[in-house]
Amino acid sequence: MKRIWLTGGTILTGYMKMDACSLMIEGERIGDVVTDRRFAAKSIGDDDVVVPLHGAYVSPGFIDSHIHGFGGFGVDDCSVESILGMSRALVSHGVTGFCPTVYTGERRTMESSLAACADAMGREEGARILGIHMEGPFISPKRVGAQSADGVAAVDLALMERLWHVAGKKIVTMTVAPELKGMRELALWCMKREITLQAGHTDADYEQMLEGMQAGILHSTHFFNAMSRLHHRNPGAVGTIMIHPEISCEIIADGHHVHPGLIKLLLRDKPVSKVVLVTDALALAGTGKSEGRANGMKISDIDGVFRLEDGTIAGSSLTMLKGIANLTEWGVPLEHAVQMAGSNPARIFGFSRRGLLIPSYQADIAVFDHNFRPLMTFIGGELAFKADEIT
Structure with missing residues (x-):
């Protein structure tokens, strides 16, 4: 199963803020949320996609x-x-x-x-x-x-x-x-x-x-x-x-x-x-x-x-x-x-398994910069929007 790693971001889980963290999307779900230090020690598969965020915010959609x-x-x-x-x-x-x-x-x-x-x-x-x-x-x-x-x-x-x-x-x-x-x-x-x-x-x-x-x-x-x-x-x-x-x-x-x-x-x-x-x-x-x-x-x-x-x-x-x-x-x-x-x-x-960035929840994700400009949106683990400046 393809995995997408959003790395080097500030994760807003829906109940707390986590600096210098990475989030892994696995299929339709959130697979893991780890510190960037832990991510650096992980073995990344050949099919994995790594997206550096350079400090951007990652929040529930x-x-x-x-x-x-x-x-x-x-x-x-x-x-x-x-x-x-x-x-x-x-x-x-x-x-x-x-x-x-x-x-x-x-x-x-x-x-x-x-x-x-x-x-x-x-x-x-x-x-x-x-x-x-x-x-x-x-x-x-x-x-x-x-x-x-x-x-x-x-x-x-x-x-x-x-x-x-x-x-x-x-x-x-x-x-x-x-x-x-x-x-x-x-x-x-x-x-x-x-x-x-x-x-x-x-x-x-x-x-x-x-x-x-x-x-x-x-x-x-x-x-x-x-x-x-x-x-x-x-x-x-x-x-x-x-x-x-x-x-x-x-x-x-x-x-x-x-x-x-x-x-x-x-x-x-x-x-x-x-x-x-x-x-x-x-x-x-x-x-x-x-x-x-x-x-x-x-x-x-x-x-x-x-x-x-x-x-x-x-x-x-x-x-x-x-x-x-x-x-x-x-x-x-x-x-x-x-x-x-x-x-x-x-x-x-009662929207089940939505609204939080924790493992097993739906990978509905908003990524935005420190000026509150939208950068990326994922729905069910699929990239649904990407700003022009994101390569």
């Missing part, structure tokens, strides 16, 4: 669990070709797995988007589709954000069953408002099908958030955004998530969705293992274009973030690697930022 589009391709295009286009575009930014995220919108559009995502799975040429994130439709009409108000629905198990089957039973996570009538029944239905529930687009008060947690709603969507605010007489969704270490949360680290100071506050109180970096990127992200449409609405890039015509934030132009760079600039240790981008989502969503 990034998993973006909340993304609507990238590189000119959007989930709301409702086409398999667009989902596969996202896959090809994302791999050049170190992303090895993603959850295409379906907007709350007109029912026919939602169903077409879900079907396209399901049909694209297994046909990817780049980042792998690990499952579908359905953002709604069981959300609060008071906290719609860039979702379509016309698509917001009361909890309806028959509708959920239909969407589940249209999606080929590939929904792995769903954003919901815990305060909605019938949410407990929906939560139990989802738990039986291993669908992770995220509190988001919610106007829940403290007690309603606790009831949601009791029903298994233990993750949250773009923390601080589109949720009930912290108040000294009602902690709301924001306060509940801050108070209770059991509930994990997404963050969009672009400096627009959430002030860097609040991210510092969050990480002071919330275990790093409970924070997941996402992009919430739109189709325009990565294209350099400043105007377009998302979920049927006109959007514009204003100072680095996409907004609707009324000024509401619609989504980001972020990449996972840029999010990691931002977090480190704000004082977050690099190994923690990488953990938020890989091992945390893998664990929270």
